[in-house]
Amino acid sequence: MGKLDGKVAIITGAAQGMGETHARRFINEGAKVVLTDVNDDRGKQLVADLGDNALFLHHDVTEPADWRHVRQEAERAYGAVTVLVNNAGILGPISSTAEFDEDEYLKVCAVNQHSQFYGMKTVIPSMQKAGGGAIVNISSTAGMVSIVGAPNLAYVGSKFASRGMTKHVAVQYGPDNIRVNSVHPGYIKTPMMEAATDEDGGGIAGQVPLRRMSDPEEVSNLVLFLACDDSSYISGMEHVIDGGLTAQ
Numbered sequence: 001m002g003k004l005d006g007k008v009a010i011i012t013g014a015a016q017g018m019g020e021t022h023a024r025r026f027i028n029e030g031a032k033v034v035l036t037d038v039n040d041d042r043g044k045q046l047v048a049d050l051g052d053n054a055l056f057l058h059h060d061v062t063e064p065a066d067w068r069h070v071r072q073e074a075e076r077a078y079g080a081v082t083v084l085v086n087n088a089g090i091l092g093p094i095s096s097t098a099e100f101d102e103d104e105y106l107k108v109c110a111v112n113q114h115s116q117f118y119g120m121k122t123v124i125p126s127m128q129k130a131g132g133g134a135i136v137n138i139s140s141t142a143g144m145v146s147i148v149g150a151p152n153l154a155y156v157g158s159k160f161a162s163r164g165m166t167k168h169v170a171v172q173y174g175p176d177n178i179r180v181n182s183v184h185p186g187y188i189k190t191p192m193m194e195a196a197t198d199e200d201g202g203g204i205a206g207q208v209p210l211r212r213m214s215d216p217e218e219v220s221n222l223v224l225f226l227a228c229d230d231s232s233y234i235s236g237m238e239h240v241i242d243g244g245l246t247a248q
């Protein structure tokens with residue numbers, strides 16, 4: 001028996017990186033998964049490999065109309081949505097606040113923060129129909145503290161907002177049996193992190209008490225836990241997974 005048997009999940013930004021490993025893990029645990037992304041080529045390749053319990057949909061998470069389409073197609077294919085992983089995110093450029101471009105600020109906030117509002121707004125009615133659900137909002141250690149090396153204030157601000165919205169929605173929809181949690185990864189080996197650092201991780205592994213970066217699958221373990229019934233009494237909380245980085 002899988003931990004997600006009978007669950008229908010939407011995972012955004014699932015064409016690569018942590019979204020991809022979450023999707024693989026969810027399918028292995030019995031879920032039906034709608035993977036969404038703006039990267040259609042990679043997304044389509046991936047679902048071809050994942051089998052009948054995976055569907056890929058083109059989805060720009062900054063577009064409310066795209067969200068409505070994704071919910072409709074997910075319900076049509078698999079029934080009411082019971083798990084949402086708001087994973088898509090971007091770093092934006094490395095910039096000081098005084099030099100940060102206003103349009104770049106708005107773009108980072110749209111992809112990292114506004115998308116999580118649109119996602120929860122759109123999917124909550126489906127969860128209510130199903131009698132409950134679990135929402136996992138992917139934030140960052142940058143949503144706990146302004147770590148040295150955070151690229152810009154919009155990244156930090158949007159990841160703090162994710163944490164705050166998580167608590168608000170958890171309180172509001174607890175009576176509907178909808179649990180909402182945020183996940184705060186540290187340094188994880190994904191294409192995003194590879195693009196932001198040099199080959200050895202920019203020496204950043206040395207900043208971590210465990211002295212290494214994490215594999216994305218280690219974060220998938222936590223996301224799976226929060227999505228499945230093993231965490232049935234956990235809601236409204238932030239879950240840091242950073243090898244001890246923010247404990248220092």
Ligand SMILES: NC(=O)c1ccc[n+]([C@@H]2O[C@H](COP(=O)([O-])OP(=O)(O)OC[C@H]3O[C@@H](n4cnc5c(N)ncnc54)[C@H](O)[C@@H]3O)[C@@H](O)[C@H]2O)c1
Pocket residue numbers: 012013014015016017018019036037038039059060061062087088089090091111138139140141184185186187188189190191192193
């Ligand atoms: N990698 C890390 O070390 C790290 C640390 C903390 C938090 N995070 C967060 O984890 C999440 C996943 O990060 P990752 O490292 O796997 O990143 P990644 O860049 O490898 O993957 C992100 C995916 O999101 C997609 N995406 C970007 N903009 C989108 C949009 N507008 N609509 C739909 N999809 C879009 C991309 O196409 C890509 O497939 C992000 O929210 C990121 O901020 C990552």
